[in-house]
Amino acid sequence: MALLQISEPGEATAPHQHRLAAGIDLGTTNSLVATVRSGAAAVLEDEEGEAIFPSVVRYGNDGVSAIGRQAREQAAEDPYNTISSVKRLIGLSAEDIAASSASMMFQLVETDSTVPRIRTDAGPKTAIEVSADILKSLKARAEQSLGGELGGVVVTVPAYFDDTQRQATKDAAKLAGLNVYRLVNEPTAAAIAYGLDRQETDSTIAVYDLGGGTFDISILKLERGVFEVLSTAGDTALGGDDIDQALVSWFVGEHDITVGEDAALQRSLLDQARAVKHQLTDANEAQFQIEYQDKSYCSSLSLETFRSLVHVLVDRTLKSCRGALRQAKLKKTDIDNVVMVGGSTRVPIVRQMVSEFFDQDVLTDINPDEVVAVGAALQADVLAGNKPDSDMLLLDVNPLSLGIETHGGLVEQIIPRNTTIPVARAQEFTTFKDGQTAMALHVVQGERDLVRDCRSLGRFELRGFVPAVAGQARIQVMFQVDADGLLTVSAIEKISEVHAEVQIKPSYGLLDAEIETMIRDSMTHAEQDVAARMLQEQRVEAERTVAALDAAMSRDADEFLTASEKQKILDAREYVVQSGKSDDAEAIKNALRELESVSEVYVARRMNASVGETMTGKNIDSYQKQDNPS
Amino acid sequence: MAITLTDAAADHVKGFLANRGKGIGLRLAVRTTGCSGMAYVLEFADEVDEGDVVFDDNDIKVVVDPKSLVYLDGTELDFGKEGLNEGFKFNNPNVKDECGCGESFNV
Numbered sequence: 006m007a008l009l010q011i012s013e014p015g016e017a018t019a020p021h022q023h024r025l026a027a028g029i030d031l032g033t034t035n036s037l038v039a040t041v042r043s044g045a046a047a048v049l050e051d052e053e054g055e056a057i058f059p060s061v062v063r064y065g066n067d068g069v070s071a072i073g074r075q076a077r078e079q080a081a082e083d084p085y086n087t088i089s090s091v092k093r094l095i096g097l098s099a100e101d102i103a104a105s106s107a108s109m110m111f112q113l114v115e116t117d118s119t120v121p122r123i124r125t126d127a128g129p130k131t132a133i134e135v136s137a138d139i140l141k142s143l144k145a146r147a148e149q150s151l152g153g154e155l156g157g158v159v160v161t162v163p164a165y166f167d168d169t170q171r172q173a174t175k176d177a178a179k180l181a182g183l184n185v186y187r188l189v190n191e192p193t194a195a196a197i198a199y200g201l202d203r204q205e206t207d208s209t210i211a212v213y214d215l216g217g218g219t220f221d222i223s224i225l226k227l228e229r230g231v232f233e234v235l236s237t238a239g240d241t242a243l244g245g246d247d248i249d250q251a252l253v254s255w256f257v258g259e260h261d262i263t264v265g266e267d268a269a270l271q272r273s274l275l276d277q278a279r280a281v282k283h284q285l286t287d288a289n290e291a292q293f294q295i296e297y298q299d300k301s302y303c304s305s306l307s308l309e310t311f312r313s314l315v316h317v318l319v320d321r322t323l324k325s326c327r328g329a330l331r332q333a334k335l336k337k338t339d340i341d342n343v344v345m346v347g348g349s350t351r352v353p354i355v356r357q358m359v360s361e362f363f364d365q366d367v368l369t370d371i372n373p374d375e376v377v378a379v380g381a382a383l384q385a386d387v388l389a390g391n392k393p394d395s396d397m398l399l400l401d402v403n404p405l406s407l408g409i410e411t412h413g414g415l416v417e418q419i420i421p422r423n424t425t426i427p428v429a430r431a432q433e434f435t436t437f438k439d440g441q442t443a444m445a446l447h448v449v450q451g452e453r454d455l456v457r458d459c460r461s462l463g464r465f466e467l468r469g470f471v472p473a474v475a476g477q478a479r480i481q482v483m484f485q486v487d488a489d490g491l492l493t494v495s496a497i498e499k500i501s502e503v504h505a506e507v508q509i510k511p512s513y514g515l516l517d518a519e520i521e522t523m524i525r526d527s528m529t530h531a532e533q534d535v536a537a538r539m540l541q542e543q544r545v546e547a548e549r550t551v552a553a554l555d556a557a558m559s560r561d562a563d564e565f566l567t568a569s570e571k572q573k574i575l576d577a578r579e580y581v582v583q584s585g586k587s588d589d590a591e592a593i594k595n596a597l598r599e600l601e602s603v604s605e606v607y608v609a610r611r612m613n614a615s616v617g618e619t620m621t622g623k624n625i626d627s628y629q630k631q632d633n634p635s
Numbered sequence: 636m637a638i639t640l641t642d643a644a645a646d647h648v649k650g651f652l653a654n655r656g657k658g659i660g661l662r663l664a665v666r667t668t669g670c671s672g673m674a675y676v677l678e679f680a681d682e683v684d685e686g687d688v689v690f691d692d693n694d695i696k697v698v699v700d701p702k703s704l705v706y707l708d709g710t711e712l713d714f715g716k717e718g719l720n721e722g723f724k725f726n727n728p729n730v731k732d733e734c735g736c737g738e739s740f741n742v
Binding site: 007010011012013015042043052146149150152 | 654662715
């Protein structure tokens with residue numbers, strides 16, 4: 006006998022027609038899967054009633070030897086084959102990783118491939134493969150719990166994830182045999198879980214996410230059912246683990262214990278710290294107690310002392326909150342709702358300080374560990390088509406501007422940051438040189454004006470179009486960002502209809518901190534960028550003018566110019582070339598103006614000659630006839 | 636005869652109704668579809684239509700249209716778990732055979 010769920014009136018699906026859908030929160034430390042049953046969204050538990058699935062995989066000679074809680078418990082036995090926090094690597098290149106703190110945690114295999122691989126007994130593994138193994142376990146749990154095959158899932162990603170990180174996450178889901186309806190930003194999912202997307206009025210929401218090892222603050226704006234990420238900030242190395250560490254330091258200080266390299270001692274200290282932290286959620290005092298070298302150490306920790314230890318850490322998160330508000334150009338009073346996400350927001354002092362900071366009650370009703378997965382499940386249910394009136398068509402925005410390199414290393418933005426996705430924008434470009442038959446397209450992401458300050462996403466070439474005079478070819482470049490924030494760029498030359506296309510594939514990515522830096526840089530370097538753009542534009546102009554002049558002079562300079570006139574022009578030309586090498590935009594501009602004025606005579610004579618040529622030997626009537634064909 | 640709910644089923648229905656925030660009870664029906672003739676319909680009820688029969692058991696109102704009642708009379712609605720899966724079960728004395736999955740049945 007099948008187990009049935011209650012449907013909304015008139016929405017009962019025919020047997021075998023109900024599409025099973027789930028939401029997956031693929032976290033750095035822990036993952037969860039949730040679904041909607043009988044109108045209520047809930048996380049799915051394993052056989053032991055545990056909803057939280059540690060994002061840890063241990064590899065043996067024959068592949069995955071342990072996963073989830075089991076793998077985490079065994080981590081100390083086999084640290085090099087036990088992979089945790091793989092989310093920190095997904096979508097990043099080997100260079101990105103080497104430059105980040107994550108490099109300490111993983112042993113990478115040397116390869117020529119741009120996708121880094123982690124050394125394990127089961128062979129080299131990419132971050133995508135490890136994530137896929139985690140997703141496979143969650144898929145199995147969902148299918149057991151729902152009694153059928155999953156129609157599709159919604160997977161959440163951090164708001165600051167860029168294209169390659171999103172694509173890599175999607176690929177991991179595909180590898181796990183999941184059909185991804187959509188990727189949704191984590192703070193957006195949390196807001197959905199609280200039903201904030203169904204408010205009548207537009208609102209501004211702050212999502213405060215303090216997890217085990219990371220802190221994120223996102224400011225969202227909800228306008229006509231569209232979520233826009235106004236700003237994100239955070240700290241990739243701040244979380245509940247730091248609270249534990251602070252407690253350990255305090256305890257070690259109290260008793261003058263030297264921990265050193267003793268892993269077992271470190272572990273029992275951390276376990277005890279975690280226990281004390283949990284006790285202090287509702288008690289006023291807790292005992293910190295460990296046995297070490299046949300001695301027993303014990304201290305009682307009061308809520309007051311705990312507060313003073315945690316205060317410093319929460320202050321750091323509030324600093325990020327201030328930064329996010331500043332970046333979004335908002336005041337604290339502009340925030341309508343504050344959503345608390347992540348297990349560490351259970352600590353009462355965290356709630357209290359955040360509540361005081363935003364001067365309002367914070368939303369904590371939904372289990373902060375589960376809220377993201379619950380939001381994803383609600384979204385998955387709508388996308389599966391189980392609700393015919395899908396008034397909740399969730400839209401997101403792209404986090405960084407997307408553009409193309411133009412001559413002189415300048416960026417032409419095609420899709421500005423915070424544009425609602427899905428979106429398609431096209432822009433026409435033209436050739437720079439006479440007879441040009443190919444064009445290199447360089448797709449970049451970032452807020453700066455110069456290509457070298459932005460991030461390169463991909464390059465491709467459009468070849469084989471009809472040669473024409475510079476500026477005559479019409480090349481349409483189309484940028485399409487799908488609902489998951491993934492980019493496809495296509496280019497077509499309109500006369501010969503030559504076509505080329507590139508999809509942004511995961512090969513490398515940016516760390517969230519770098520994205521923040523990129524956005525911040527674009528503000529702090531705004532003046533510098535304007536100057537750089539002006540200089541570059543003048544240089545391009547100088548180059549083009551000199552090229553055009555050279556082409557003309559080689560043909561008919563002697564015909565139209567006296568020797569002294571010619572020399573004057575050549576001097577002015579040389580002056581333009583020289584100043585073009587300097588960094589002074591104003592000087593290039595002046596030189597160009599000078600060249601223009603000395604070559605005025607030449608231009609005028611050429612023009613007259615060419616007009617004369619066309620008209621010579623033609624009756625004035627023929628022009629009139631052309632004008633009036635009747 | 637009547638339609639009844641087990642305690643487990645009634646508790647879950649109460650929970651789901653409270654979570655939904657509206658609705659007078661549960662609507663049970665059958666329709667002719669599925670791989671073996673008939674299929675159950677289990678929905679929240681927001682209103683009682685003309686001719687509907689309303690049963691009150693275990694503090695839950697169960698609304699059934701007269702046509703469906705022919706196939707459902709005597710049914711006990713239960714809530715159960717099979718491994719990790721959980722949901723509602725129809726213990727229907729009228730059923731002669733059902734399809735392998737049990738989502739549809741014959742009388």
